[in-house]
Each structure stands twice: as C-alpha cells, then as structure tokens.
Amino acid sequence: MEGSAVEIPCQADPSDGLAEAKQDHYAEYLAKVNETNDVQATEDICNSRGVLLVKAGARIDQGVAERILQHKLIKPLEDQVALKDQIDGDKLAGHFALLARRFSDIARINRSLNFEAEFKTLIHFPAVSSCLCQKITVLMERLPEHFEAGLFGGWLGALVAREMRLGKDQIRAAFFAGLTRDLGFLHIDPAIVYKQGALTAEEWRAIMSHVLVANLFLSNLSCVTQEVVTAVVEHHERYDGTGYPTGRSGTQLSTLGNIIGLVDTLQALRMKQFAKRGRNLMDARPYLQLNVGKHSVPVYEAMMKILKKSGLQMTRTQGDELAIVAARLQDRLVTLQKVLPVLEQLIKLSSELPRLNKQGRSSSVVATNVLDMIQRSGLNQDELIDWARGVENDPQTSDVDEINEMELLANELIWQLNSVHRACRQFCEEQGTNSAAMVRIEAQCKLLGSLLSPG
Numbered sequence: 001m002e003g004s005a006v007e008i009p010c011q012a013d014p015s016d017g018l019a020e021a022k023q024d025h026y027a028e029y030l031a032k033v034n035e036t037n038d039v040q041a042t043e044d045i046c047n048s049r050g051v052l053l054v055k056a057g058a059r060i061d062q063g064v065a066e067r068i069l070q071h072k073l074i075k076p077l078e079d080q081v082a083l084k085d086q087i088d089g090d091k092l093a094g095h096f097a098l099l100a101r102r103f104s105d106i107a108r109i110n111r112s113l114n115f116e117a118e119f120k121t122l123i124h125f126p127a128v129s130s131c132l133c134q135k136i137t138v139l140m141e142r143l144p145e146h147f148e149a150g151l152f153g154g155w156l157g158a159l160v161a162r163e164m165r166l167g168k169d170q171i172r173a174a175f176f177a178g179l180t181r182d183l184g185f186l187h188i189d190p191a192i193v194y195k196q197g198a199l200t201a202e203e204w205r206a207i208m209s210h211v212l213v214a215n216l217f218l219s220n221l222s223c224v225t226q227e228v229v230t231a232v233v234e235h236h237e238r239y240d241g242t243g244y245p246t247g248r249s250g251t252q253l254s255t256l257g258n259i260i261g262l263v264d265t266l267q268a269l270r271m272k273q274f275a276k277r278g279r280n281l282m283d284a285r286p287y288l289q290l291n292v293g294k295h296s297v298p299v300y301e302a303m304m305k306i307l308k309k310s311g312l313q314m315t316r317t318q319g320d321e322l323a324i325v326a327a328r329l330q331d332r333l334v335t336l337q338k339v340l341p342v343l344e345q346l347i348k349l350s351s352e353l354p355r356l357n358k359q360g361r362s363s364s365v366v367a368t369n370v371l372d373m374i375q376r377s378g379l380n381q382d383e384l385i386d387w388a389r390g391v392e393n394d395p396q397t398s399d400v401d402e403i404n405e406m407e408l409l410a411n412e413l414i415w416q417l418n419s420v421h422r423a424c425r426q427f428c429e430e431q432g433t434n435s436a437a438m439v440r441i442e443a444q445c446k447l448l449g450s451l452l453s454p455g
C-alpha cells in the first residue's frame, strides 16, 4: 500500500493510539452515495506521483473507490468531486424544522427563548458555506444519526453562545462547530464506524481519531475559521481533563470548545438514554448537576438558564409505571453498591503501577470521579434501596418525582461506570497482563464488566 490521502498529523501522541486511522476512507462513503446521488470526478484524479487514477467525469463507484483507497492523492478527494444533489441552507433549515417537529422540547426552547428567527439566519449563512455542503450531504446520506447530532449541536451550541452574550461571529462559529464536529467520521473505515457491538481498543482509537481527521480537512477550508476548527478538535475534551485527544483542561480549552463539549454530551445523553423513554432536555438537569466539574462554569450556567427559561418540565413517571420503575431502580442501586469496592480496588491498583500512560491516567481520574459521584449522591445506601422496595410494594403518586430524579441519577452513574469499564478494558488490552499488578487490574476490570452486565 502506498499511503493515504489523509494521515494523522505527526504531532499526535502515539500513546493516544490516534495514529490508527491512517487510511482515508472517504472514497468508500462517496461510492455508496453515488448509488442514489451521482458523484463525479470534476478533474483528473492523480496519486502523489502524478499517476492518473480516475479521469475527469468518471463516477465514483465501488471499483473506483477501491482504486483510490490504495493511493495517497495529490490533493484532497473532496476538492476533486461533485455531488449531483447537495444540501444548502434551505434544505438544512427544512431538516431542522423536521427535527423540531419530532422533538417538542427543541421547538419549545426555540419559542420560549425567541431563537427561531435568529437561528433561521444562521442556518442559511451564506447558503451554509458551500465548501462544507458536500461533506454535510455525505454525512446526511451515510451517517444520518451524526447528521442529526450536528443539527442539534449547531442549534444548541449557538443558543448557549448567545446566552453567554458572545458576539455574533462567535455565535455563528458555535453553530458551525456544532454542525461539523463529527465530519471526521467520513474518513474512518466504515467497517468500524458501522460496527454493532463492542469495539476493540484499536477500533476505539480509530473512532477517537475523528477529531484529528476533522482538524486536517477543516483547516484547509477557507470558509472555516480557526475558532471553529479548535472547537471541533476540542469537542471531546472536558473541563476536568478527562476528555480526548489531549486531556487538556480548564482554561487551556477554548470557550467554544467548552460549549460544543457540553452540547455533544447532551446529544449523547438524549440519543442513548432519553430517546427510548420519551424524556426531554430538562431531564438532563440531574446530569448537569452531577457533572458540574466536567464543564466550565459559564457554559454550565448558560445551559441551566436556558432550561429554566424554556419552561420545560422533567418527564414524570406515570402512576401505573411507578412500581416497575421502583423495581428497576433497586437493581441499579444494588449494582452501584456492588461496584464501589471494585472501583476502589481499581484506583488503588493503578496508583501502584510504576508508570501510567495517558490512557491509564485518564481512566484512573474518571474512575475516581465516578466513585466520588456515587458517594456524594448517596445512591449506594441501604436505606434508599429499602425505600425503593417500599415504593415497589406500595406505589404512591407522592413518590413520583423522587423516584424519577433518582432513576435519572442512577442511569447517569451506570452510564459513566460503563465508560470506566471501557477505558479500563482498553488500558488492559494496551498494556497486556505481563505483570502481577496488571493481572489484578484485569481481574477487577472483568468483575466490573460482569456487575454492569450480569449474564
């Protein structure tokens, strides 16, 4: 293999493992789009040695994509192809309107905060920068969930920026950063991006590389400001230093990076935890309160103000569901109780290792934070489990709010414990079990996994 059109920059720390996604897979996504929406080479496409690979006018079908995939190109593929139908500001606004129709909390917030007209202007600006339209179209056609996440992120990012009283340019930059933050996925092996089920450590590293890949191509676009690029690169960093790719924290992160980081987390919460239960953004309040150190104070406060002004109410558990929710809550509380000593053991064992790489340090910090959150929340106490059992046996409507809030907190903690488990598994895979300490860490990691997913 000769190389690739997109390579991870050499400044990427190899210990991040982010240098996995060396090959650019954009041609494969284009070939799939081409099945329903013509994708044509607008000029002769040559490899880095000047050898002609694809003639101008040719369609980018599967065979052509496979040929391109084997070569490093002389210039980025996106600059040498055109789509027959491409998204523009009008279409994007139409997609946002559909999203707001499907999720009434989005419509409610937009109305209550009087953001509708301003957002329409943003989403059309100017025809959503035509240089980005190709990528956004491919994202919409091939990774619709990420496209929807982009729409949500652009909208909420801009709204948070406005609530923080940032200038018009920064509000616009927040919109673009939210919209484009996951375009990097379009360069990662589709076999990994579409994979169902658990990813290996190597696959996770490829997934995490989407921020660095986005950095490469967004930096080359004249319509994208450096502020937007930085926010996209930072959208998985967290204020407490537990994010990636650099683990930077606090004021080392840009204001927009902090905003898009919060928005990205809320989107994940909506899709992975709220969607099935019909919950709304107000249900994210316990998450925000629990994770207060994960986001910068002005961003956190702006988000809380938006929720307050929206007039949304937390989703209420229906009376006839109360016993079921109380039973489920008991299971989660028991799990939280059982994992506490495992977490303590993991933290202790990792502190005894002679050297921890970045992955290990980050896992240990996240585990310590989650342990602290469980203890602060008090959800591990016997009295609470007894109370939930009492509600299950004799459900009263006066218990609804408390049960609801506790379930949200417990769900969030279980979610975070799953992240700790994943990071720990990745750390064990990377380090191997060539020492007694690593053998013990791996055993605790397995125990944590079995407690979180019994059977």
Ligand SMILES: [Fe+2]
Pocket: 181, 182, 210, 235, 236, 264
């Ligand atoms: Fe992302």
